[in-house]
Amino acid sequence: MTWFLDHVQDVLDLAVQHVYLAGLPLVIGLLLALPLGWLARRYPGLYTPFTAGFGLLYTIPSLALFILLPGILGTRILDRSNVLVAMTVYTVALLVRTVADALGAVPDDVKQAATAMGFTRFRRFFAVELPLAVPVIAAGMRVAAVSNVSIVSVAAVIGIPQLGLLFTDGFARSFYDPIVVGLAACFVLALAFDLVILAVARLLTPWQRAGGAS
Template sequence: MNWLMQNVDRIAMLAGRQAAYSLMPIAVGLLLSVPLGRLFNVTGRMRSILIALCGALYAIPSLPLLMLLPSLLGTKILSPVNLEVALTIYAVALLAQSCANALASVDPELIDAAAAIGYGRMRRFLDVELPQAGPVILAGLRVVSASSISLITVGSLTGVESLGSLFLEGYQRDFPLEIITGIIATLAIALVYDRALVWLGDLLMPWRRAERRASTREENDE
């Protein structure tokens, strides 16, 4: 307990870095994955191949990728940029599949109806397809959030300070409290991000709250 009190400032600093490093992969991953998902769905037979490639990309081990990126990007081995780029690659590889499946699940009759009343292609996408696919995309984004936050700890192996530093130091010193503190703090950040995404989803898709209330009433009636 004395160690915990003496290192509160450092734990808070590492937690702040962990939270900050998560922002770009989640945001950029979403911005890239939505148009990619739409592109996958108009490529015909190539769709399954592109989705399989995304799955293969996500399967690349994180540590070798972090060691390879400096030579590709021209950055230093200890640069946080390598970690951000790696996490963004994983985010896109995972979320592009979710976006493609979400957009493909939109009822074609809704799209045809929008076209019949004069909606252009972009307006159909923004006003019809994207809102209908939103809940599935949000579910995928929550998975990306949890994945990114956990993978950041791997960056400590390449010198990027995060809560993973507590894992390394705790293991090296055989000090379980330090490891447990890092785990709890990482879980707490993941939970905060998840709740924030749910709140943002309810803000952008208010009908989700109405659906949940209706579902709750039906369960109570039963």
């Protein structure tokens, strides 16, 4: 506890880095997964290759990805963008299927009605399908957020500062206080991400809280 009180500022700095490295890819990943998931729905032949193919990316060990990416992207090994790209890959891996399934769950008669009303395909997506897909997409986002918070810590091994540094530091010194603080901080961060996503989803779906027929 004394260790934590002595290092509050350091832990906070690392936490901010952690939020940045886990959070930004979550947003970029969603923006990439939306068109990919839409394509998987629009062209049924793409569904299986897309969901299975992108899903496979998740099986690449994070450490391997952190080390391989500089070679592929031409970045330096300590560049934070390697971590951002890697985390984006994991987010996309999780969200393509989610988005495709969320769009697939939009009732057919609602889509038909929208088309019959004269929505263009593009407008229908943003005005009808996407809003109705929010609850399912939000559920997928919550999984991806927790996964990102957890995986980012591995980047400590290659020296990118975030909460994971507390683990490598504690391990190197056989000193458990930073490890415990790091675990608690990761837990709090994951919870915070979860709550933010829930709150945004709630804001976007007032219709979900309307009661049944009276």
